[in-house]
Amino acid sequence: MGTEVGGPALDRQVETPADNNETQQENPDSVSNGEYSDETAVWLARTMGGRLENSSIALSNAQYDQARSVLGDDYDTRLEQYVEVAGDTSSETDDTAAREFEAARENQRNLTNEVQRYRQQYAAYQTARERGNEREARITARAMERTASNISDRGDELNQNFERIENTTSVDLSSGQTEINETTANITATQAAIREETLVGTTLTVQPIDSTASFSDPGTVSGQIQTENGSVIADKAVELRIENRTRTVQTDSSGVFETQYRPRSARLGSQSISIEYVPEADSVYLSDNDTFTIDVQQVTPDVTSDIAPDVVGYGDQLNATASVIVASDGVDAVPVEFAIGDTVIARTTTGPNGTVTETIRLPATVNDGERQVVARVPYADRAIAGVQSETPVVVVETRTNLSVSASRTDGGALVRGQLQTVAGDPVTGRPVRLQIGAGGTQRVETNRNGSFQTVFENPQGNESVTVTATYDEPRTNLGNATATATLAAGSGGGNPPVGSDGNPAAAFGNAVIGSSWLPVFGGGVALAVVVAAWFVVPRVRQSRETDSPVPTETGDTSMTDPNPSATSSDETTPTFEDRAESYLDSGNYDAAAMVAYTAVHDVLAVENGIDEGATHWELLQRSQEHGVPEDRMADLETVVETFETAAFAPTSVDRSQAEAAVDRAREIKSNGDR
Template identity: 30%
Template structure:
C-alpha cells in the first residue's frame, strides 16, 4: 500500500507538544504583524529585533532588512507548522496569510536592489515553501475532516460509505507524506541559504506527517482488506506487432481471489487495461506505442471499486521493448486554405499492413502544429484544422507525423503541398484628446473577422512611439504623450500592421490627436477629429492605466507589472508610475464600455498557451472588474487590499484567490493545474459577471 512509505522521517520523532513547551523561544516565532497583532493569536512578541521595513525611511542596510524579513517569514512558517501539529488548523492557516505575503513582497523589493542572483533564488524558495505549506495545511485539514466523516459513517453502520472514505483517507495520507517530505526539504534549503533556524518547524511537519500516516493505516486495518497482485508471466520482448503479454492473479492477503477488478498497465497504447476473472486471474495484451525502446520497468495496478472492501495493489514488471516502423497515408486532404478558414484532414496508420489503433499523430503546416491526437481502433485519425496567421502564404508542406525516434513506433511522416492564400486586412483607428492622447482601434480581415495576437507599430508624426498587440477580438488600445509635442498642437497618430512572415496583408490607419491641458473648456478626454462615431463613444479610457494595454495571453498589463514588481530594481533608474484610475476617470467624459480583456479571452489563452499564461490574463480581468490600481509600484497584495472593502464578500474572496494563483504562476516552478484555473474562472464569472455589475464578457 502506498501509505506504508509514510515513515519517512529521519531520526527519532517526538510527539507534538504545546507550543510553549516545544519551543521556548516561540515569542520570536510569532513575530508581531505590522498592525500590532500576533500572527497566530497565541503569543505576542515585544522584542524589537529590527524595525519593521514598512516603517523605516532612508536607505538603511539592505542586508539587515533581508535578514529581518527572512527571519520573519521563517518564524511564520515555523509557527504555522507547530500549530498544525497541535491541530490548530485555522491558526496554522492564518499565520500564512497576508503578513507572509507582505514580507515576501518586501523581500523581493530589497532583493531587487542587490546584484546577487542568490537573493532572487531565496525569494523564489520562500514563495515555493509558502505555497507548499499552504497545500500541506489544506491537505491535513481535509484529512481531519474526512476522518470525522469516516467515524460518523462507521457509527451509523454505513459500511460502503465508510469504505469509500477509508480509501480517500489512504490516498490523502500518501499525498500528505509526499508534500510533507517536499516541505521538509524546502525548510532545509531555506535554513542553508539564510541561516534561519527551522528545526522546530521541521520536527512539527515530521510529527504531523507520521501521525497522519499512522491514522490512515489504522483506518485501513479496521475497514479494508489488503491485497496482492501476483504476476505469473511476462513476455521477455515486445513490440507493436508482437505485443507484450502479462498474466497473473489478484488476490487478498489471505489468498482469496478478487474478481471483476480493473487491472491496468501504466503505458499508452492498445490493450493497457483488462479485468480479472472470478478466480482473480487476468491476461493483459498490450501493444506499445509511445514506450521508449530497451529494457523498461513498467507498473501494473489493480484498482477495485471504492465501495469494495479490497485495497488497490501495485507491482512492477520488466520488458524489453523493440521498435517497428508504421506507415502513414493521407485519407483526406485539402489543396488550398486561407486565414480563419476550416479544412478537413484525415490519415490512416498501419503496422505490417494492419490498422494500428492508439498511435499518436500530429498534423503540421510548415512546422506549425494544426492538430494532434491518436488513431481509432481502425487506424484512422481525422480532424478539422484552421490556418493560423503565423504561417506564411505560398506553397507550403502539410505533413502528417506518426511515432517518434527511439520509441516502440519509430518516426514516420507523409507530406502534401498545399497553397496558403494571402488574406487582406483592414485597420480602424480613433483618438481621444487629453493630457495624453488615447488611441483605440481594431485589426480585422476585409470580411470583418478578428485578427488576434498581432503586433502593430504606433507612430506620432512619423516617429514610432509604441508597439502594441491585438487582443482576442482584434482590438488594441494605448496612450501616448504625443512624442513631446506642445499642448494644443495637432499630431497625426498612425497604426501600421506589416508582418511579411504571416499570411496576412499589410494595412494602416491614421487619426488626428491633440494634447489638451486638464479641464480645458471642459473637453478633457474628448474625441479627436477622426472619431468615427462608433469607435470612441463609450471607450474604456478609465481602464487604460498603462502606456501600453495589450491583448490577453501576450503581454498583458499584469505581465508588465510582474517586470516592474520583481525585476525592475535591477535597473539603476525606475519608471514613473502610471496615473491612478481615479485620475483617468476624472479626465474622461465617456461612459464605461467592455473591458480590454474578457473571460472569453482568458479561456482562449488557457487552451492556447496553458494555465500559467491564463492566470496572468485572469489577474488582469479581475483587476479590471474590481477597478484595481495598476501602478507598477504596487504589489499584487497591495492592489487587492486597496479595493477589497469596495467589493462584496464573494468578490473579495475571489480576488484574493486569483491573486494567490497569480503569485504561484509568476514565481513558483510548479505550473498551475488547468482544473484550478477553470474553477477560478467559474468563480470570477459567478462573482463579478453574473452579478450584473461587471463589464460585459463578450
C-alpha cells in the same frame, strides 16, 4: 497528547506578525535605493518567517482560513520586495532564500489544503462507519490514503524549505518545523489505524511469457494477485494498468491471469514495463505494482490523409482526416499532428479504427503561398515508427484593417485600437507596433476581440503629435496595415480613431498591455485562434472499452476516456470524486487530470450552452464570452492546461498539477451544482 484521532494536535495562539522590529526604518515600502539593502533583507526575511510559523500554528489548531490568510497578499508583497532587494544585497544567498520563501509559501498552502481535506474525509469516514455503510467507509479510506501520503510528502518538502531558509538567513523556523512534524505525525498514525481496520494490502507478481513484443505481435504476460495474508484474489475480473493502458482481466481459481502487452509509445529495445493492479473505488483491497522486462520491436504504419478545401485564408475552416494502419489493423490511441510548415495547427489521437477527423481554422502564423499540410505520428525510436503524409493546400493572404485612437491622461497618453480583417473579424494575439511622434516604439498584442490598449508615459511634452500604429508581421497570411491618430496638445482626448481604410473604428475592448487572452506556448508564439485547439471532447467522453488507453509518465501522448468501468447499478457507479481519487491514489495523474476536465466540461457546457463537441480551448473561450467570473476562469485555465499536458505532452503531469486540476474542478462543480 489526548487529542481526537486525525484532529488538531495543538491549541496555540496565532499572532499576525507586525511589520516592525529593530530595523523598522528599513521598511521596503520607504526604501527607494540599495543603501539599506542588507538590513531590509533581514527585516523582510524575519517578517515572512514569522508568517510561515504562524501559519503552521494555525494549521495545527485546525484554523485553516487563518493558516492561509497569514500567507496572503501581505506575504506576497513582502516576497516581491525581498526578491527585488535580494538583487541589491551583498549576499548571494539572498537569491536562494527568495526562492525558498516562495516554495515554502506554496508548500504551506498546499499542506493546509491537504490537512483540511484529510480531516473532512476523516469525519466522513467516521460517519460512514457509525451508520454501517462499509462501502462508503472503504471509498473514503482509500481517498484518505492518497491525502495522507500527500501530507507526508508536503511536510517533508516544507521542512526542507525551512532548513534552507535557516541556512541562508538569520531566521529561526524551528517552532514551525515542530508544528509541521506533529501535525503530519498525527495524521500518519491515524491513517495507519484506518488502514488496519478497513483495507487489505495486496501483492502483484508478473512475468513475461514471450521475450519480445510489438504492435503486430503482442507479448503475453502472466501474473498473480495475493492478499497480505497469503490468500489469492480468485475467479474475479480485475483491472490492470500496463504503462499507459488499462484493461480488465479474469483471474482463475489460483488468482492467476494472462494478458497481452501491445506497445505503441514504448521505446525500442529491452524495456522494464510497469504493471499495476487497480482496485475499484469501493474495494477493500489496496493497489500494488510490479514490472516485467521485454524486448520492444518497431512496426512502421501507413499514414494517409485528406484535406478540404484546397484553398484557404485566415480563419477559414479546414476539414482534415488521417488514418494510421498496420497491415489491415487501425492503430488506435497514437498521437497525430497536423502541421503547415513550422506551425502545428492541430494535435489529436487516433480512434479505435486508427483514424482521426479534425475541423481546423487556419491561424495567422501560416505564411501565404503554396503549402503542404502534413499529417504525422510524432514518434522517434518508439514501437510505432514516426511517419507522415502530405497534402497540398494554397494559403491566400487576408487583408486587414487597423484603427487607433489617443488621448492624454495625467502624465501620459492612452493609446488603444483594434486589428480586424476586411470582413470585420477580430485578429487575435498579433503584435502591433505603436509610436508617438519621433519617440520610441512600444509593442502590444491584440486580445480576443482584436483590441489593444497601452499607456505612454511623458509623450513628448504637451504639443500635438501623430500616433502611428503598424501591423507588419513578415511571416503570416495577414496583410500589413497602418493607422494614425492625432494626440492633441495639452490635456484632453484625441481624435476619433482612423483605420487603414479611413473609416472610424468601432468600440474598443480593454486589453491587458502586451498580453493575449490565450496562453503563450514555446517560442513565445500565442495560440491565437481556437482553430488550433488540440482535442475534441467526445473522444475523452466515449464509452470505456476493455482495453482503453490512459496517458502515462513514460511520455505516451495517447488519449482515453479516463472513467473507470461502471455497472448498471446507481449504487456502484463511481462519481467524479471516486474516479479522481482512485486515479490519484494509484499515481495515474494524467487520467486524474482528464477526469477533472471531463467533469468541468459537463458543467460548463450545460451552464453556458456550449456545444458538446467544443475543444478544450473553445470551452475556455466560450466560457469567457458567457461572462464566467475571473476567479472561475483562472480555475478553468488550470484544468484545461493540465488536461492538455496529460493528453498531448511528451511527459505526464506531476502529482501537484493533477491535484490542482482536481481541486479546481471540484470548485467549479460545486459552484455549478448550487
